[in-house]
Amino acid sequence: MRAIEFRDVSFSYGEEGEAEPQIGGFRLNHLNFAVEEGEFVAVLGHNGSGKSTLARLSNRLLEADSGEIEVFGTLLTKKTVYEIRKQIGIVFQNPDNQTVASIVEDDVAFGAENIGLPREEIGERIAFALKAVGMEAYRNATISRLSGGQKQRIAIAGVLALKPRIMILDESTAMLDPRGRREIIDVVERLNREEKITVILITHFMEEALRADRAIVMNRGEIVMQDTPAGIFARHEELLTYNLTLPRIGMIVKGLNAGGIPVSDTLDIEKLAGEIAECVS
Amino acid sequence: MKDVAFGQYYPADSFVHRLDPRLKLLFLIAFITAIFLADNFYGLAACALVLFAVILASRVPFGKVLRAVRGILFLVIFTAVIQVLFNHGDEVYWGGPAVYWEWKIFAVTQEGIVLAIFLVLRLALLVMCSSMLTYTTTPVALTDGIESLLTPLKWLHIPVHVLALVMNMALSLIPVLTGETERIMNAQKARGADFETGSIFHRIKAIVPILIPLLVSSIDRAEELGNAMDSRCYRGDIKRTKYKKLRFGWRDLIGFLLGAALVTGVVLLRVYPVGFLGSFL
Numbered sequence: 001m002r003a004i005e006f007r008d009v010s011f012s013y014g015e016e017g018e019a020e021p022q023i024g025g026f027r028l029n030h031l032n033f034a035v036e037e038g039e040f041v042a043v044l045g046h047n048g049s050g051k052s053t054l055a056r057l058s059n060r061l062l063e064a065d066s067g068e069i070e071v072f073g074t075l076l077t078k079k080t081v082y083e084i085r086k087q088i089g090i091v092f093q094n095p096d097n098q099t100v101a102s103i104v105e106d107d108v109a110f111g112a113e114n115i116g117l118p119r120e121e122i123g124e125r126i127a128f129a130l131k132a133v134g135m136e137a138y139r140n141a142t143i144s145r146l147s148g149g150q151k152q153r154i155a156i157a158g159v160l161a162l163k164p165r166i167m168i169l170d171e172s173t174a175m176l177d178p179r180g181r182r183e184i185i186d187v188v189e190r191l192n193r194e195e196k197i198t199v200i201l202i203t204h205f206m207e208e209a210l211r212a213d214r215a216i217v218m219n220r221g222e223i224v225m226q227d228t229p230a231g232i233f234a235r236h237e238e239l240l241t242y243n244l245t246l247p248r249i250g251m252i253v254k255g256l257n258a259g260g261i262p263v264s265d266t267l268d269i270e271k272l273a274g275e276i277a278e279c280v281s
Numbered sequence: 282m283k284d285v286a287f288g289q290y291y292p293a294d295s296f297v298h299r300l301d302p303r304l305k306l307l308f309l310i311a312f313i314t315a316i317f318l319a320d321n322f323y324g325l326a327a328c329a330l331v332l333f334a335v336i337l338a339s340r341v342p343f344g345k346v347l348r349a350v351r352g353i354l355f356l357v358i359f360t361a362v363i364q365v366l367f368n369h370g371d372e373v374y375w376g377g378p379a380v381y382w383e384w385k386i387f388a389v390t391q392e393g394i395v396l397a398i399f400l401v402l403r404l405a406l407l408v409m410c411s412s413m414l415t416y417t418t419t420p421v422a423l424t425d426g427i428e429s430l431l432t433p434l435k436w437l438h439i440p441v442h443v444l445a446l447v448m449n450m451a452l453s454l455i456p457v458l459t460g461e462t463e464r465i466m467n468a469q470k471a472r473g474a475d476f477e478t479g480s481i482f483h484r485i486k487a488i489v490p491i492l493i494p495l496l497v498s499s500i501d502r503a504e505e506l507g508n509a510m511d512s513r514c515y516r517g518d519i520k521r522t523k524y525k526k527l528r529f530g531w532r533d534l535i536g537f538l539l540g541a542a543l544v545t546g547v548v549l550l551r552v553y554p555v556g557f558l559g560s561f562l
Contacts, residue, residue: 056508059511059512061508061511061512082514082516085511085512085513085514086514088512089512089513090508090509090512092505092508092509092512093505094502094505096457096502097502097505097506097509098505098506098509099453100446100449100450100453100506100509100510101420101421101449101450101453102290102419102420102421102452102453103290103419103420103421105524106419106421106524106525109524109525110510110513110515111513111514111515112524113521113522113523113524114513114514114515114516114521115514115520116520116521116522117522118522119522119523119524119526122522122524123524126524140292141292142290142292143453144453144456144457155509158513159512159513162513162514
């Protein structure tokens with residue numbers, strides 16, 4: 001089943017009717033794409049490529065100028081927006097800007113309270129959500145004392161308490177240290193695998209896209225590449241024109257090849273390690 | 282900056298922590314009333330005794346409660362100094378002259394010293410009991426309590442729910458904004474800004490480059506927070522449920538009786554003064 005589909009969606013910031021966006025203005029041009037249920041899709045793009053706008057359009061935080069967005073067969077309109085917001089959970093960039101309460105369980109409860117669930121069920125959902133992000137021991141902790149990665153996991157739990165079928169991470173790892181980033185990606189991958197939640201991971205860290213089923217590259221408000229991560233990273237010259245680089249492993253392969261050490265163009269660390277070991281011996 | 286005691290919850294599982302927040306709020310009001318009604322040391326001693334019992338029962342370390350007083354240390358010292366220097370009373374409480382030293386409008390008298398001690402104790406008790414409320418009550422419980430106590434205002438179409446939520450969020454943002462202020466100050470210091478020396482006028486002017494970035498970032502923050510709340514299906518109190526329901530239990534009854542006894546006791550002490558210090562006000 002289609003989880004979410006954008007059909008010919010256009011959107012622009014700034015003055016209406018302008019041919020070219022002004023400085024600070026911005027435009028999405030006739031976007032078409034779909035994500036299947038259970039898929040893990042990475043959306044890559046440089047600053048200002050429109051990838052965050054994508055997330056905000058999907059649950060009507062921003063309203064598209066034209067085109068249609070469908071979520072699990074329901075057209076996104078003013079009337080269906082609250083139903084659709086239950087299905088799509090969005091985790092934003094800054095964990096500090098997503099918490100509404102100071103204590104973990106109060107914050108996780110917020111969404112579940114908003115949709116009017118009975119008390120007992122909210123309690124169960126908090127337990128489920130905290131377990132899913134591995135923070136069940138922190139149920140009564142003060143959020144401001146947690147690390148960035150932990151705070152962001154609480155933000156994910158807050159979204160999970162609504163039991164969404166799609167989860168969009170809008171640069172949710174951008175403000176974290178490498179360890180925090182790994183924590184988040186591990187959690188997200190597990191949610192995708194075990195809870196069958198459709199994941200759209202918006203990021204500019206190429207490493208994170210490696211684990212996705214499919215990657216979409218955006219540039220200046222348009223989708224310019226769509227392929228498996230391996231397929232995308234095989235076209236590094238093209239990526240460079242969109243101001244994107246290779247993940248570290250891709251750089252290493254490229255460097256080795258340039259230095260006259262023949263290794264295959266792989267994104268698999270184990271495989272690369274094996275090949276390097278062979279060369280050395 | 283790090284010693285902002287207000288709004289900092291001290292997690293523990295104690296009798297006081299489990300009291301109904303509404304009761305704690307009313308108790309605090311009663312306690313403050315008692316402190317102001319007490320016009321002799323016996324009244325204050327009664328208040329101090331009750332406060333001490335509450336602190337013991339709450340398992341909040343005594344040092345932490347004292348630290349709350351440090352926040353208003355300047356005010357305490359200022360009050361004491363003014364009292365000691367300007368009180369011309371001729372009450373005699375112990376052997377020796379009523380007036381120790383006098384020069385123009387200044388004087389050091391027995392009454393001044395006693396009154397200074399009295400006022401310092403009163404201020405300290407006020408701050409300590411207020412901080413006990415925030416140490417033992419999560420901000421959510423506190424705002425729930427306020428919302429519940431202000432329910433009558435709903436009949437006047439005052440949006441009590443929104444007010445409570447705003448308060449709650451303000452409390453949870455205190456540590457975030459404190460951290461942000463520190464970051465901005467450090468950034469300005471790194472570029473040679475000086476907040477510590479110079480005339481008062483100079484120092485006030487030095488605050489402007491802190492306030493402006495703080496304001497700008499707070500506005501950005503508010504927008505993201507709004508987006509995050511919308512995404513988690515927030516729509517005011519339409520169909521909203523509460524995870525934590527307030528319940529008045531046996532503990533609360535004990536607390537209520539204790540509070541009532543305290544106020545009655547202090548009033549009695551005021552009406553029927555006892556002992557040699559009873560009449561100094």
